[in-house]
Amino acid sequence: MRALIVARKSLLEMMRELQLLGLIVLLPLIFLVITAVSYSAPFLVTHPIWVISPDPDNAGLVAALESARYANGQPIFDVTMIADQAAAEEPLKKQTLAALVVIESDADGTLSVTLRGDALYMPFYKAGTIMGRVIQEYADNAAGLPRIVQIAEEPLGEASPQNWFDWYVPGNTIFALMLIIPQTAMLVAREIRWNTLRRLRITRLRAGDLLAGISLAQMAVAVLQVVIMVVAALALGFQSQGSLGLAIVVGLAICFSAVGQGLIVACFVENDSQAANLGATVAMFQVFLSGAMYPLPSMTLFTLMGHQIDLFEIFPVTHGFLALQQVINYGAGLREIGFRLGATLLLSALYFAVGVLIFQRRQMHSTSRNS
Amino acid sequence: MANVVLQTEDLTKHYGSLTAVKDLTLEVHEGEVFGFLGPNGAGKTTSINMMCGLLKPDAGRVTIHGTPVTDADDETRSRVGVCPQEIVLWERLTCLEQLQFIGQMYGLTARDARRRGEELLEELDLSDKRNKQARTLSGGMQRRLNLLMALVHDPEIVVLDEPEAGLDPQSRIKVREYIQSLARIKTVIVTTHNMDEADRVADRVAIIDHGELLVLDTPEALKRSVGEGDVVEIGLDGSLDGDSGKQIQEMLASLVSQTAVDVERNLLTVRALNAVGALPAILNALEATGLQASEVRVRENTLEDVFIQLTGRRLRE
Numbered sequence: 001m002r003a004l005i006v007a008r009k010s011l012l013e014m015m016r017e018l019q020l021l022g023l024i025v026l027l028p029l030i031f032l033v034i035t036a037v038s039y040s041a042p043f044l045v046t047h048p049i050w051v052i053s054p055d056p057d058n059a060g061l062v063a064a065l066e067s068a069r070y071a072n073g074q075p076i077f078d079v080t081m082i083a084d085q086a087a088a089e090e091p092l093k094k095q096t097l098a099a100l101v102v103i104e105s106d107a108d109g110t111l112s113v114t115l116r117g118d119a120l121y122m123p124f125y126k127a128g129t130i131m132g133r134v135i136q137e138y139a140d141n142a143a144g145l146p147r148i149v150q151i152a153e154e155p156l157g158e159a160s161p162q163n164w165f166d167w168y169v170p171g172n173t174i175f176a177l178m179l180i181i182p183q184t185a186m187l188v189a190r191e192i193r194w195n196t197l198r199r200l201r202i203t204r205l206r207a208g209d210l211l212a213g214i215s216l217a218q219m220a221v222a223v224l225q226v227v228i229m230v231v232a233a234l235a236l237g238f239q240s241q242g243s244l245g246l247a248i249v250v251g252l253a254i255c256f257s258a259v260g261q262g263l264i265v266a267c268f269v270e271n272d273s274q275a276a277n278l279g280a281t282v283a284m285f286q287v288f289l290s291g292a293m294y295p296l297p298s299m300t301l302f303t304l305m306g307h308q309i310d311l312f313e314i315f316p317v318t319h320g321f322l323a324l325q326q327v328i329n330y331g332a333g334l335r336e337i338g339f340r341l342g343a344t345l346l347l348s349a350l351y352f353a354v355g356v357l358i359f360q361r362r363q364m365h366s367t368s369r370n371s
Numbered sequence: 372m373a374n375v376v377l378q379t380e381d382l383t384k385h386y387g388s389l390t391a392v393k394d395l396t397l398e399v400h401e402g403e404v405f406g407f408l409g410p411n412g413a414g415k416t417t418s419i420n421m422m423c424g425l426l427k428p429d430a431g432r433v434t435i436h437g438t439p440v441t442d443a444d445d446e447t448r449s450r451v452g453v454c455p456q457e458i459v460l461w462e463r464l465t466c467l468e469q470l471q472f473i474g475q476m477y478g479l480t481a482r483d484a485r486r487r488g489e490e491l492l493e494e495l496d497l498s499d500k501r502n503k504q505a506r507t508l509s510g511g512m513q514r515r516l517n518l519l520m521a522l523v524h525d526p527e528i529v530v531l532d533e534p535e536a537g538l539d540p541q542s543r544i545k546v547r548e549y550i551q552s553l554a555r556i557k558t559v560i561v562t563t564h565n566m567d568e569a570d571r572v573a574d575r576v577a578i579i580d581h582g583e584l585l586v587l588d589t590p591e592a593l594k595r596s597v598g599e600g601d602v603v604e605i606g607l608d609g610s611l612d613g614d615s616g617k618q619i620q621e622m623l624a625s626l627v628s629q630t631a632v633d634v635e636r637n638l639l640t641v642r643a644l645n646a647v648g649a650l651p652a653i654l655n656a657l658e659a660t661g662l663q664a665s666e667v668r669v670r671e672n673t674l675e676d677v678f679i680q681l682t683g684r685r686l687r688e
Binding site: 002005009012013016017194195196198199200201202203204205 | 423424425445448449451453455457459460461462463464468472473475476477478504520
């Protein structure tokens with residue numbers, strides 16, 4: 001009961017502090033909008049290419065490029081025939097053009113294809129890779145060689161990210177959830193600095209009630225964050241595949257570890273700004289190492305129950321991210337994420353227990369020093 | 372014999388090589404206002420922090436109704452309300468929310484805590500601020516609210532650490548009257564470095580310095596212990612040195628049945644039963660030595676005089 005009273009008090013304080021609300025709600029939303037604007041282009045892109053092919057004998061290759069299709073029938077290339085190579089320089093530099101293709105025939109009839117483009121522009125490589133396959137098929141066909149290999153690209157289907165924004169939504173949600181670390185640290189550091197924790201220590205309040213109250217408040221925040229992030233992402237065009245309810249369950253599991261780490265941070269800082277700085281450092285460190293922001297190379301330590309356990313899976317948030325990604329990107333159910341959710345809960349409980357232990361020892365007992 | 376509600380036995384606390392409190396043994400009686408008087412850093416706050424269980428003593432123990440504070444159950448803890456020296460409030464909770472919250476933490480129901488909070492706000496003229504967040508209150512109002520936080524659960528023992536510190540005159544009067552209204556209804560322990568405050572509100576005063584209890588008695592008994600009679604303080608034009616000071620002391624010894632004469636910079640202090648009656652003769656004697664009185668004050672003995680006699684220093688030094 002007292003835990004609920006503490007939770008209510010914490011929520012009241014949070015709601016009345018715009019700075020804190022801004023940190024936990026607005027900051028992840030801003031990141032989400034930036035991600036949506038920057039990465040909403042679909043994975044299957046029709047690459048604009050300009051072609052110079054003065055020899056009419058090579059019309060067949062041009063036609064092959066024009067007719068190349070993805071599995072869903074979408075054209076792979078948007079071909080524009082030009083005559084002046086210099087005209088392509090500007091759009092190539094501006095990256096509005098994926099590549100310039102120059103098709104020539106030598107005196108002995110050998111076909112020569114030159115790809116020109118910006119080496120730092122990823123679509124140039126993608127277009128070049130696919131074009132190589134199309135050209136090889138055309139050449140084999142022209143030489144009368146039988147097609148011995150048939151390559152087809154098939155995405156995982158509708159239950160998969162349709163663009164990079166879809167892929168980044170779980171990572172953005174993880175970022176929002178991990179902000180609970182600096183937020184918890186700030187709130188608890190404030191109780192310590194204002195001496196209100198000392199006031200509470202001489203009441204009937206137990207350490208367990210206080211920490212349960214703080215955790216309940218943060219869990220309410222976690223639910224709010226997951227809902228806000230997913231709803232905002234949907235509004236920005238995110239194509240969610242899974243259950244929002246299951247995503248909230250994963251969010252709550254991650255929240256446990258974040259609260260535990262917030263308590264640990266609060267024990268080692270002297271004021272709000274230190275709590276915010278150290279808490280944010282701890283949070284960002286894990287957000288990046290979990291692979292939520294960009295994929296990290298695998299560093300497998302061992303295999304457990306058929307799952308490769310990587311070095312950075314010592315963090316609950318790594319498992320939480322993978323579970324969340326499976327739920328909202330691939331439509332996974334409870335059974336599919338069972339291992340990851342279990343690992344998240346287990347590690348979160350461990351982090352939380354360590355946080356509670358340190359907090360109790362340092363802050364909730366009769367101290368040996370005056371403060 | 373008075374009922375003992377709180378007792379300390381050989382209470383000791385060290386901070387490194389510094390002994391903050393040394394072998395403090397005392398009893399606080401039911402219904403009395405117990406004053407802890409001493410200069411800043413004397414060990415008053417450390418003592419009361421140990422009394423309410425916030426600080427672990429290195430030696431000795433504190434009991435409330437015979438129960439050691441360290442083993443105290445919820446019931447025993449709830450017998451004590453502490454008002455710390457610094458303002459300890461949740462900045463973004465309203466006055467009423469603070470009182471209701473802390474009341475609930477002491478085990479009151481939400482309704483009782485709210486009702487009690489409203490009563491207390493009324494008693495210290497904060498009713499119109501009940502829905503204002505603590506951070507929007509003036510310093511004086513925050514201090515008043517700080518005091519109420521110690522009382523919301525209706526404790527038997529109220530510990531007030533420097534309750535008048537930092538108060539504006541208006542709030543000081545309100546708080547002083549309120550503390551006096553608590554007397555007899557509750558047992559009140561007040562720490563202060565202000566001798567007037569201790570003299571005015573306390574039934575018994577413990578004077579503490581460098582962590583040691585120097586003396587414990589009623590203010591009247593303590594003041595009597597310094598000497599009978601009035602104190603005449605005479606400010607002098609021109610400076611005194613050791614020789615002239617000694618000369619004046621010898622001269623005055625033949626004029627008044629004085630109990631003490633102090634020469635302190637340009638201030639001559641005479642304590643005597645008939646000090647006022649002898650004042651013309653004293654002034655004449657001073658004039659004969661070439662000194663002029665610039666200011667003459669007649670007062671009663673104070674607890675400061677007691678402290679000076681015990682330590683050779685003023686409270687503010």
